[in-house]
Amino acid sequence: MQATIALLPGDGIGPEVVAEGVEVLKAVAERYGHSFSFSEGLIGGCAIDAHGTALPEATVEICQAADAVLLGAVGGPKWDDPKAKVRPEQGLLGIRKTLGLYANLRPVAVTPALASRSPLRPDLVEGVDMLVVRELTGGIYFGEKTSFYIRPDEEQAVDTCVYTTSEIERVVRRACELARGRRGKVTSVDKANVLETSRLWRRVASRVVAEEFPDIQLEHILVDACAMHLLRRPADFDVIVTENMFGDILTDEASMLAGSLGLLPSASLGKGKAGLYEPIHGSAPDIAGKGVANPLATILSVALLLRYSLGLNAEAEAVEKAVYATIDAGILTGDLAPAGQARSTKEVGAAVLERLG
Amino acid sequence: MQATIALLPGDGIGPEVVAEGVEVLKAVAERYGHSFSFSEGLIGGCAIDAHGTALPEATVEICQAADAVLLGAVGGPKWDDPKAKVRPEQGLLGIRKTLGLYANLRPVAVTPALASRSPLRPDLVEGVDMLVVRELTGGIYFGEKTSFYIRPDEEQAVDTCVYTTSEIERVVRRACELARGRRGKVTSVDKANVLETSRLWRRVASRVVAEEFPDIQLEHILVDACAMHLLRRPADFDVIVTENMFGDILTDEASMLAGSLGLLPSASLGKGKAGLYEPIHGSAPDIAGKGVANPLATILSVALLLRYSLGLNAEAEAVEKAVYATIDAGILTGDLAPAGQARSTKEVGAAVLERLG
Ligand SMILES: CC(C)[C@H](C(=O)O)[C@@H](O)C(=O)O
Numbered sequence: 001m002q003a004t005i006a007l008l009p010g011d012g013i014g015p016e017v018v019a020e021g022v023e024v025l026k027a028v029a030e031r032y033g034h035s036f037s038f039s040e041g042l043i044g045g046c047a048i049d050a051h052g053t054a055l056p057e058a059t060v061e062i063c064q065a066a067d068a069v070l071l072g073a074v075g076g077p078k079w080d081d082p083k084a085k086v087r088p089e090q091g092l093l094g095i096r097k098t099l100g101l102y103a104n105l106r107p108v109a110v111t112p113a114l115a116s117r118s119p120l121r122p123d124l125v126e127g128v129d130m131l132v133v134r135e136l137t138g139g140i141y142f143g144e145k146t147s148f149y150i151r152p153d154e155e156q157a158v159d160t161c162v163y164t165t166s167e168i169e170r171v172v173r174r175a176c177e178l179a180r181g182r183r184g185k186v187t188s189v190d191k192a193n194v195l196e197t198s199r200l201w202r203r204v205a206s207r208v209v210a211e212e213f214p215d216i217q218l219e220h221i222l223v224d225a226c227a228m229h230l231l232r233r234p235a236d237f238d239v240i241v242t243e244n245m246f247g248d249i250l251t252d253e254a255s256m257l258a259g260s261l262g263l264l265p266s267a268s269l270g271k272g273k274a275g276l277y278e279p280i281h282g283s284a285p286d287i288a289g290k291g292v293a294n295p296l297a298t299i300l301s302v303a304l305l306l307r308y309s310l311g312l313n314a315e316a317e318a319v320e321k322a323v324y325a326t327i328d329a330g331i332l333t334g335d336l337a338p339a340g341q342a343r344s345t346k347e348v349g350a351a352v353l354e355r356l357g
Numbered sequence: 358m359q360a361t362i363a364l365l366p367g368d369g370i371g372p373e374v375v376a377e378g379v380e381v382l383k384a385v386a387e388r389y390g391h392s393f394s395f396s397e398g399l400i401g402g403c404a405i406d407a408h409g410t411a412l413p414e415a416t417v418e419i420c421q422a423a424d425a426v427l428l429g430a431v432g433g434p435k436w437d438d439p440k441a442k443v444r445p446e447q448g449l450l451g452i453r454k455t456l457g458l459y460a461n462l463r464p465v466a467v468t469p470a471l472a473s474r475s476p477l478r479p480d481l482v483e484g485v486d487m488l489v490v491r492e493l494t495g496g497i498y499f500g501e502k503t504s505f506y507i508r509p510d511e512e513q514a515v516d517t518c519v520y521t522t523s524e525i526e527r528v529v530r531r532a533c534e535l536a537r538g539r540r541g542k543v544t545s546v547d548k549a550n551v552l553e554t555s556r557l558w559r560r561v562a563s564r565v566v567a568e569e570f571p572d573i574q575l576e577h578i579l580v581d582a583c584a585m586h587l588l589r590r591p592a593d594f595d596v597i598v599t600e601n602m603f604g605d606i607l608t609d610e611a612s613m614l615a616g617s618l619g620l621l622p623s624a625s626l627g628k629g630k631a632g633l634y635e636p637i638h639g640s641a642p643d644i645a646g647k648g649v650a651n652p653l654a655t656i657l658s659v660a661l662l663l664r665y666s667l668g669l670n671a672e673a674e675a676v677e678k679a680v681y682a683t684i685d686a687g688i689l690t691g692d693l694a695p696a697g698q699a700r701s702t703k704e705v706g707a708a709v710l711e712r713l714g
């Protein structure tokens with residue numbers, strides 16, 4: 001098949017890990033007879049430096065013209081001033097919203113080889129295999145925000161959290177569809193005992209499942225309880241679906257189950273097949289440019305890209321297998337390797353390519 | 358000293374655990390020559406059943422007349438209908454707001470005897486001793502809420518998150534004062550890269566510490582990062598201060614470090630000395646009335662009451678020591694005891710009294 005992939009390397013270690021992702025895409029194309037072409041755009045801090053905005057119009061056009069987007073990471077101390085009008089995250093939030101990527105998928109699976117790196121007891125994380133589906137274009141992230149002085153000494157800031165029936169329906173549907181290909185269980189997370197948006201969330205989730213997914217087992221839990229149960233009974237979860245802010249917090253908590261952020265990919269999907277794929281780790285400015293960043297989360301994001309945007313399931317699985325074989329062979333960057341045995345970003349990338357055949 | 362203590366046993370296991378707390382208060386009074394009188398009020402589900410409201414006016418009056426309030430828990434399946442106009446939590450939220458209890462203190466310390474019960478690896482939880490200070494009367498909990506149909510099929514729900522300078526100042530000050538009696542470190546948690554209220558939070562926290570607490574070491578972290586760091590480096594935290602919703606999620610996550618909710622007390626404080634004290638666990642309807650609930654979180658809440666509202670530090674420490682001695686002696690309810698060795702609520706309460714002398 002033919003496909004165009006937009007690359008947004010971003011800041012910090014972004015360019016280094018995206019480079020390894022591209023090598024994997026090229027190898028897949030060659031091995032399976034596909035033709036992938038690449039276009040590159042600026043996003044985040046580097047875009048602010050070049051164009052004064054975190055999301056230049058040209059970048060949006062490149063993404064809209066592509067079949068899928070592979071993103072590295074955005075941000076760094078250089079652009080961290082809280083009073084700044086332009087901030088790197090605006091690029092990320094802007095591209096999610098502009099492309100309508102309402103469902104953010106974050107799988108967390110604990111590989112036996114790395115169970116001992118989890119902060120949780122090995123017996124608890126054994127068998128953990130969950131998929132968090134986070135609503136990504138609504139809620140308090142995108143509601144109206146204001147800040148003003150109500151008296152000379154007294155400032156008031158306001159954020160608004162908004163959800164509508166259709167916004168909840170589509171992401172719950174996506175979660176249920178994904179659960180059908182897994183263990184058939186969906187946990188919907190809200191704060192229905194306090195929030196109006198959560199009461200709507202719960203009502204809509206119940207109705208969608210009752211009307212359209214009678215085969216799915218749905219449970220509702222409160223966000224505070226979920227933060228506990230992720231630690232107490234992590235292996236019980238199959239698919240978790242939740243709103244934007246809760247999803248942000250719970251996915252970062254859940255990511256710790258796997259021991260390292262360096263392994264966790266994500267996919268952000270919208271209405272059609274197009275999607276944006278990125279590792280869930282940040283730009284790690286402290287190790288940027290040193291060639292030591294872990295490329296595996298980006299390579300696993302490439303696997304998700306092949307699966308969800310290009311429909312290339314065999315290719316996706318081959319990439320995932322190659323990654324796990326690399327881990328099992330102990331070829332790891334410093335975040336995962338025992339002291340003195342760390343390999344470079346390029347060495348780990350090459351080891352995956354080798355195992356891809 | 359003389360003091361009046363309002364008792365709000367509430368629902369589920371609430372009455373059982375509050376009864377043990379009262380025994381401890383009586384023993385302290387006798388041993389140290391104080392005179393405590395008790396008044397009792399309804400709150401939550403039982404108040405709905407009796408008066409049609411979760412927070413009857415009489416209960417508010419009893420609390421306002423008291424030096425401190427000891428609360429059990431509210432809620433249960435009987436009052437769980439999401440469409441109900443009156444819900445048990447309204448009692449809890451209402452009393453917090455009415456009494457102006459803006460600072461919710463939740464200490465999490467891992468006792469060596471129970472480190473093995475934590476879902477985290479024992480080496481990670483060793484030495485964990487943190488105090489989370491959660492803002493309790495502002496934010497999205499108390500902002501305007503609406504829900505309406507924008508089209509026949511499309512409902513829209515809105516929650517509003519509001520913070521003002523003075524609301525942030527007072528809770529940050531309280532956190533800093535508490536940190537002075539500890540390791541002098543405050544971690545302020547927000548989502549300043551997305552929320553306007555968080556940007557205000559961060560600015561105010563920085564200013565308060567710079568102007569009034571130059572001896573305090575302040576760090577700011579994002580809420581998603583905090584959810585990770587609580588698992589990755591829990592022993593690093595001293596005092597954490599955060600807004601209402603983030604505090605709700607993070608304290609429940611942090612509570613898991615200690616292995617059981619059954620041990621964790623909380624204090625909610627306002628301007629004066631009065632405060633509300635409650636275990637952080639819920640009403641546990643599944644075990645209510647069986648005499649098996651763990652009373653230790655309530656008894657430790659009594660210790661906080663003695664310390665913060667009555668200024669009786671020696672008495673507070675004596676209660677805490679008696680609780681830890683009981684744990685070390687292995688006299689535990691079913692949530693903590695090895696199979697077959699569980700003691701009843703009353704037996705555990707009696708063991709604490711015995712160790713109080
Ligand atoms: C950078 C930030 C705005 C972003 C978010 O909160 O969504 C990040 O934490 C994430 O989860 O992708």
Ligand SMILES: CC(C)[C@H](C(=O)O)[C@@H](O)C(=O)O
Binds near residue numbers: 193446449450605
């Ligand atoms: C019962 C509920 C409203 C409450 C809250 O969210 O504050 C509870 O979870 C708590 O933390 O005390």
